[in-house]
Amino acid sequence: MTGFNLLTEDWIPVQKQGQFETISLKSLLCNDEDWQICLSRDDMEMAALQLIVCIVQVIFMPDDKYDLLDAYEKTMSEADYEKGIVSFMEWFDLLHPKYPFMQCADVKAKDANSKGQTPKNWTSFQKLFIGLPEISSSSPSSKAFFNTAYEINNAFYGEIAIAIFQQATNGFSLGGAQFAVGLKGSMPSTTLIQATNLRKTIWANVINKDYFHQNTSLLDGNKNNNPSWVVLPSFDKSSPENAQSIGLLRGLFWQPAKIKLFVDDDHILSGFLTEPGMSYFEGFWKHPHTPIDEIAFKENKSSKKPFLSLRRDYPVWTEMLSYFYTKSPGQEGASRAVVVSHYEQTIGRGKSINLVVGGYVKGGSQESIAARKHELYGISSGWENQIAEINLLISYGLDAQKALDYAIYSFGKELNEIRTIRNKEQESNLIKKLKEQTKKNYFAGSEPVFHSIMRRLDVSEISKYKNYFVQLAMGTFDTTFLPYEHDPKLLKAVVAGRRTLTRNLAKIGDNN
Incomplete structure (x- = not known):
């Protein structure tokens, strides 16, 4: 296979009335079917939803709330879809020779001189699926909860794209101290709105341009908005990238590690290649999908991360105020994500809300997880005043x-x-x-x-x-x-x- 483009291929796993299929983004946006994402794990389902939301956010961002409401109520025409994706086609191809989606094209196989030999910098793609055993790891704990390290021996390209996005956005380091974590730190929580079907769910989480301009600086004209696989992050500690200079597209698809999918001599995707090296940035980037402590964000101290993470010793509901509401100025603690505030003032005005909360709970070490949590909370109309x-x-x-x-x-x-x-x-x-x-x-x-x-x-x-x-x-x-x-x-x-x-x-x- 010479290419796999997320803008044209059938890669979104869905089910409708018990029937399973894989559809394209075009089919999703241009039809109003009762589709719902369907994968074997709830964290991967949420990652797939977030990935689709991010793609639609940067390619089809509505100008204002009226355009948003129109997109929410009506399906997109195929002509508008084709027109919208033209300038983004090179950036969302998983196997692109120069700009592979959320990868580094310059990563090369090391010490693989003979046919069939595994490169030294090869890692099983299973490591991308957070919580699964890593075939190439020598640590017994990496396989402790599995009958064999080969629980997965193949995966669809769409699932790989979802896993790469999840690892970079909501996961942890790919290899300890020599690899960086994402813009939100290690294992942040994510909150997204759920509507009646998948198409409407996507638009319920897309933020319009006017709202961004009025409430954030993410669309300011001086931002670097090139994807991190087109213009790499800084891997030089002496000249870190400033988080405040990172634009919306670059931030939503930030890739902190140098990785590249590895297709072997038999044209089989068997894993990925890595190149050690820390990416560096200073300051915090205000991700629109994660609750944030505004005081810590403004203090800008690297020792105090402002992004809300799920706690090991307390259940998800104990942080509900941080998911649904915004703290008053000067109050300590995390406030709801930008996407929830936007929903309240646009599509969700006067309506009930169903909020999906998900994330991983840190284990005892930098690269271990104690649990994964995924909850759906619904509150009837009037929730914003409760x-x-x-x-x-x-x-x-x-x-x-x-x-x-x-x-x-x-x-x-x-x-x-x-x-x-x-x-x-x-x-x-x-x-x-x-x-x-x-x-x-x-x-x-x-x-x-x-x-x-x-x-x-x-x-x-x-x-x-x-x-x-x-x-x-x-x-x-x-x-x-x-x-x-x-x-x-x-x-x-x-x-x-x-x-x-x-x-x-x-x-x-x-x-x-």
Whole structure:
């Protein structure tokens, strides 16, 4: 195959009423079918959605909200599509000889002198699929959760394009300290709107030019808007690229690493080639799809990344305010992404919202993940004015978890598992482990509880939902301490803990 262009090929995996097919971007935008993206993993589905949104954003950006609403309601004509892609054709070809999409054409195979020999700088493309084992890795942990390192031995070109984009935009380093991460740092969260079908979903996430000009500097005329595979990022530490000079197209498709897909002598795509080297930039680039801490963004300190990431120890719903709402000036914490603010003022004005939140949770090292998370939250019309109610709902859930901590403290106090040393209380290993376990179990159970609440949310009676979290906390305590109740020596401590739990759960919401 001499080329694979994302603007002309069938590469978007979709399903409609249980029927699976692969369609082109042209078919998607020029037809109003009930298509939905369909891949084997939710993170790859979100990556595919974000990739399509970014392509449409830079090629077919509406001038104003009226053009946007028109594009949302009506399908594009094939003539307009063909006209729009003309000047972008070279930049979105995965196998282009000079400008391969999100790759570096200058990367060469090293020490592969004989036919069939694997180059030394070859890596299995499986490494692009975040969370899968890396065939070329010698680390046992890279294969720990798989029967074999060869879980995937081939992939469609469209999936490879999605994986390259995801790795560069929302993933982590391709090889430790010698490779850079993307403009948002390692493993940032992403938020996107979901509409009734895929075509409308795309337009719900496309931001019009007027809004960009009024609320950001991303379209200012002095920006470098060449893709990073046409004009490479700076790989010279002494002359980093300034993030404020990066234009919209360059930033949305930023590739921090030098990589190139490798097609072997049998014309089979078997992996990709890498060239070590850190790309350097200074400052922060305001990505429109990720919640951001505006204070940290303006302070511009490299030690404090402003982009919101998912937390290992807390579920997604605990950060809901950062996904849906914007902090007041001077308030600490992340505010919603530009795409959500734009939706509220254009297509979503007076309507309900369905927000997809996704991302990876960091593991113990730079290149490991502890989990991937992908959630859909829906709020009915009027959501933009419900910040106080949502905040109260979140506080119910978090306060119930804190009540569990107090209960375990009482349990430990009764057993003398909490001692005072030098006027400071110290918990035994047993109490620490019990707290960790109950917190983990409570938060695991809280996800379906929170989604259940959101499906029937009545903000006028928000307090009634407190009992959902109270029951979850009581059930979590009983499950954890059931084995201890059979020991007469421990039963008294369990009773003390349950009494403390009941007392603190009854207080939830008293100060609101």
